[in-house]
Amino acid sequence: MRGIKPDPGAPADRGSLEKAAAEICAEVQGRCLLSEPLSRHTSFGVGGPAAIYVYPADKAALSKLLMLCHDRSLAVLIIGYGNNLLVSDDGFAGCVVDLSSALNGMAVEGNRLTAGAGVMLNDVIRCTADHGLTGMERLAGIPGGVGGGMSMNCGAFGAHISDHLAELEVMNPNGEFMTLAGSGIEFGYRSAPGLADKVVLQAVFQLDGDRMDNVNRLIDETVAERRRRNVMTLPSAGSTFKNPRGFSAARLLEQVGAKGMRMGGVEVSPLHANFIVNSGGGTAEDIVALISKLREKVYKRFNIDLKLELRAVGFDYEIDA
Ligand SMILES: Cc1cc2nc3c(=O)[nH]c(=O)nc-3n(C[C@H](O)[C@H](O)[C@H](O)COP(=O)(O)OP(=O)(O)OC[C@H]3O[C@@H](n4cnc5c(N)ncnc54)[C@H](O)[C@@H]3O)c2cc1C
Structure with a gap:
């Protein structure tokens, strides 16, 4: 542990945090919690309270929320399912945004699968099996959602979530929407530099067709291999x-x-x-x-x-x- 790096943009004092929290809870559609323990939202089961914890109702509410936070220089943390987060015991002096209840739609058209950021990756993989689509089987068993997965470029056994990404719908920190071509986004090993500061809203994967039993077999083998390696x-x-x-x-x-x-x-x-x-x-x-x-x-x-x-x-x- 070296160096000092405070959270960027966190309001200086408790008074301005409380004022921002009151404004956000009044103006943004969705569930809004104050002093929510983050230990409830992380797989480690650790983490102090978030000053504000919001489940925006939809994309419009998310856009409004991000604009309010941006205007007030309030630090924002987008949380997926908390499987890759180590949150300090002091918590997070800003606004945690949980998209799990708003962005959870999934659809298949031909070989294209569209999934909201809040959809669990394992549900995406189950859906590829149900439609005889191949390409994502080796990701089976990775806990978490599509948004967190894209942000981490999660992967296993040499496969990455970005491998078959055709398009990504994102929002900028000031609440603007944009659609990015998957091939134009910079991804790294367990990182996505091209998505820094962006909120992932929805991903479109372009997959290949295969027999359902082949897809299912590879998923089952992957899950069995994971179990064997780390119980x-x-x-x-x-x-x-x-x-x-x-x-x-x-x-x-x-x-x-x-x-x-x-x-x-x-x-x-x-x-x-x-x-x-x-x-x-x-x-x-x-x-x-x-x-x-x-x-x-x-x-x-x-x-x-x-x-x-x-x-x-x-x-x-x-x-x-
Ligand atoms: C038992 C176990 C096994 C695991 N095995 C693997 C593995 O094999 N391979 C692997 O790669 N990982 C693995 N992980 C780590 C974790 O599952 C992945 O990193 C996963 O992709 C995290 O998803 P999440 O939804 O939980 O994200 P979170 O932990 O909630 O968030 C991770 C990061 O993504 C950001 N984020 C979340 N949602 C969004 C969004 N919508 N827009 C922008 N940013 C967002 C967060 O701010 C945070 O920086 C494992 C974890 C556990 C607990």
Whole structure:
């Protein structure tokens, strides 16, 4: 842990936050919660309160919400299903936007599948099987939604969610809509630099046709392979670190004896050295301390600086410096 990096744009004082919250709750259509514990919305089960937590009713409400936040310099966090988030124990001093109830439509036309940002990726994959569409089977079992998946460019077994992306509907931070061609968006390894600051609304995937039983077989094989590699019963956020070029993060961690290392209520999974699990009452502080320890060990032994795959939110210092 080095450096100081506060959340950009967070209002300076509690008074202006409360004023902004009151305005947002009055003006935006949708459910609006104050001081909502983010531990309820993250797979790690950690994270302090969000000053404002909004489920906008539809795209128009989302646009209005983003404009209000933009005008008030209020920090915004778009949340999917929270499977890749490490939220600080202090929470998030801004507005968390949850699209799971507004953008959850899915449709298939020929070989094109359209899914809203709030649709769960596993429902998309089930739908490809029902329509005999191939191309996304290797993503089966990745928890989370289409919006979070696009933002992370999630993937497994060499496949990425961006592989068959034809079009993406997005919104700018000032509430404007636009449609981007999939081929024109820059994606990286577990990252989407071309989507920085954009809210993903809807994705269109162009897939190939295949027999339903072939698609189903590959999905079943993928899920079975995932189960075999990492049986996960405890809360986690999946892989903690990205694989450094040419190396497996899990392998490096295993070699420094990471498996089973504990810090407060969290530990490195004894089954997968790149998974930190909350084994009971763990805090974000425990996770950050364990991350520091693991990075230090790998750096000392291999001179490799592991970079976080999960996204850290609400910290007033840089974790991934
Ligand atoms: C047990 C387990 C296994 C996992 N295995 C894998 C794996 O094999 N491969 C893999 O890639 N990942 C894996 N993950 C990580 C996680 O499932 C993926 O990163 C997933 O895509 C996150 O989706 P989410 O909806 O939960 O996103 P969140 O965690 O809610 O958000 C992730 C990021 O996306 C942003 N975001 C969310 N929605 C939007 C939107 N609509 N517009 C713009 N930005 C948005 C958020 O601000 C955040 O920065 C695993 C996690 C767990 C817990």
